[in-house]
Amino acid sequence: MIDKRVGSAREAVADIFDGATVMIGGFGEAGSPIELIHALIDQGAKGLTVVSNNTGTGLVGLAALLRAERVSKVICSFPKTAGSTVFPDLYRAGKIELELVPQGTLAERIRAGGAGIVAFYTPTAVGTPLAEGKESRVFSNREHVLEYGIRADFTLIKGCKADTHGNVLYHRTARNFAPMMATAATVTIVQAAAVVEAGALDPEAIVTPGIFVDRVVHVPSPALESALNEAGASYP
C-alpha cells in the first residue's frame, strides 16, 4: 500500500542538508508553504540555495528563513515585493547572492529541469543585462539566449488538497510555480490543508500527479503571510 503521508512538517524536512538547493513554491503569499519553511528554520540546515519567485515579506515564512541567515543564494525573479526588507538588507550588506531570472524563464528552467531538458533557447531578455555573457543563437531571424534547466534537492510546496498517493490540487493563484517545482526535485514535499485516501479525488482534476510527490504533510489551517504580518509576528 502506498501512503506518502508523514506525521509532521518537522519530520518531512528532517533530511534537508547544508548546502542543499531548495525550491519553494509561492507567488507572494499565495502558495507559500509557511509551515514547511518554519520547520526548515527549526531544523537548522544552512548554506541553502533557494529557488523562489519572491523573497517573502515581514519576518515570517521565506523572509524568516533568509533572516536566520540559512540561505547563501536565491534564484528569483522579483526579490523586492512591497513589505520585504529582509532580503534587501542582506543583499546590500553583501550577505546573500542573487541570480535574477525573468519570471517566465524561471518557470521554464524549472519545467525543463523536471522534464529532462537540459537547456533551451528563449527570446526573453535578449538585448538586456540579464542576457550578458549567455550563449546566443539566431533562429528564424531572431536572437535567442541559451538557458539551463534547474534541478533541486528538495521542493517545498503548498496544496489545498492531496491524497495518500501524493496527487495534489491547488487553490486558485496559489498554484503558480508548484506544479513545475514538484517535478524538478529529488524529494518533493507537499503541505496540504486536506489529505484524503487515494481514490477520493477526481482523476480528471488532478493538477500534480503523485509520481512527482514524495511526502505529504497534513497542515489543516495553514498560516498566511499577510495575517501573520498584520499581527506583527516574527519567526522563530
Place this chain on the structure above:
Amino acid sequence: MTSAPANGWTRDGIAKRLAQDIPNGSYVNLGIGIPELVASHVPEGRTFIYHTENGLLGMGPSPAAGESDPELINAGKRRVTMMPGAAFFDQATSFAMIRGGHLDLSVLGALQVAANGDLANWSTGADDAIPAVGGAMDLVAGVKRVFVMTTHVTKEGEPKLVKHCTYPLTGRGVVTRIYSDLAVIDVTERGFALVELAPGIAFDFVQERTGAPIITNHARK
C-alpha cells in the same frame, strides 16, 4: 519651453483613450500600476479578457469588502476576483501564453521608451537598487502588441520618450505605441510618429518634452 498645458489627459483619461484601441474579445495583460486603470474604462459593448501572469485568465476587479481571498491575487500581489469563464494555470502555462504569442496585447508602464521601440521599465541601474524583473521581459518578448502607458516626462521634467534608453533595457524594439498624458505616439521605422494630441495640447509643446523628433505625416493603417 511653452507654459504648462491647460489640458491634457489625466491618468484615467490616458486609460480611457487607450481602451478605445483594444478590440472586443482581446486577451490583455495589464502591467502593475497605471496600466491597471484601463480595466475601469472598457468601452460600452466590449469585453476584454484579462491575463495575470501569476496564473489567472479572466481576472475581475478588486473584491468587495469581506470577500477577498489572499490566494486570488494579481501579478502586483493585490487581491482580485475572477470572472465567469475564468481559468487557473501554472507558471509554465502562463508564460506559454505570453511567450507563445497567444496574448493580443500587453500594456506596460515605462521609465524610458526609445525612438526605435526599446523599452526600459524594470531598473534605473542605481547601485543601491534591488534588481527585480518579474515577467516584464517575457511580456515584451512574446506579446504581439505592446502599448506603453506613461506620463510624458518624469517628475523632474525629463523626457521619458528618448533617442536611446540610458536605463537597462527590458527589451529591444518591442514597443508598438505610447499613450501619454500629452499624446498618442506610434513607434515606426522612422521613429516616433504622432497619432493624436491630447485635448488642449499643441504639437510643439509635446515635441519640446520629447527626446527625439516626432514625425507628423506618418501614414497609419
